[in-house]
Amino acid sequence: MTIEDLRTALDGLIDARTSQLLDKCDPESQSGTETLARVRLGARGYKVCVQPARPSGGNSDLAIGRLLLECDSKQHHLLDEVQYEKDREQDRKSLLAGRPTIRLTYAMVIHRWDDVFKDIALFVREDRHRDRRGR
Known part of the structure; x- marks a missing residue:
């Protein structure tokens, strides 16, 4: 619908x-946790991209500039060994392409958002989310 x-x-x-x-x-949003993170970041003035392409193929959940954000559920990302391995490989390839990833759990978004937001804000404040190659 x-x-x-x-x-x-x-x-x-x-x-x-x-x-x-x-x-x-x-x-484009694929989970409630992802939506909550996006809305909270947007309310703080961040331009959040939904389902940005990853350098290694596939998509990430969210991005602020070069910073990728993954909102992981235990069921899909931890209990599925193939997905768990794929996630880490994508993180490694993204990092090497200059796109660092922060992985967030449901508990982090729901119960520890203030700490998570501080880390994201610090990363962005230090301008590490900007692409220095003119993109």
Whole structure:
């Protein structure tokens, strides 16, 4: 169901606040944790890219400049050994291409966001997220 489908199905049933929440939805987002991180970063003024391409192929969850952010669930990224290995290989290749990755868990985004945000802000404040090659 698209966001517009949802709006149509709920026509007359949602208030202005709910409509504003729907405005924050991104159809490219693949998880609630990813969405929460994106919305929180956007509220702090960061330009967040959803599903940016990784240098080694595939996509990352989010990016701020060169900084890649992965919002990992235990089920998909830890309990699946093939995915676990693939994640680390992508991180290594991305780092070598100048795209460092910060991996976030559900607990980090939900319960320890203040600490996570401080680390992201420090990285960005030190201008390490900018591409020095003119891109």
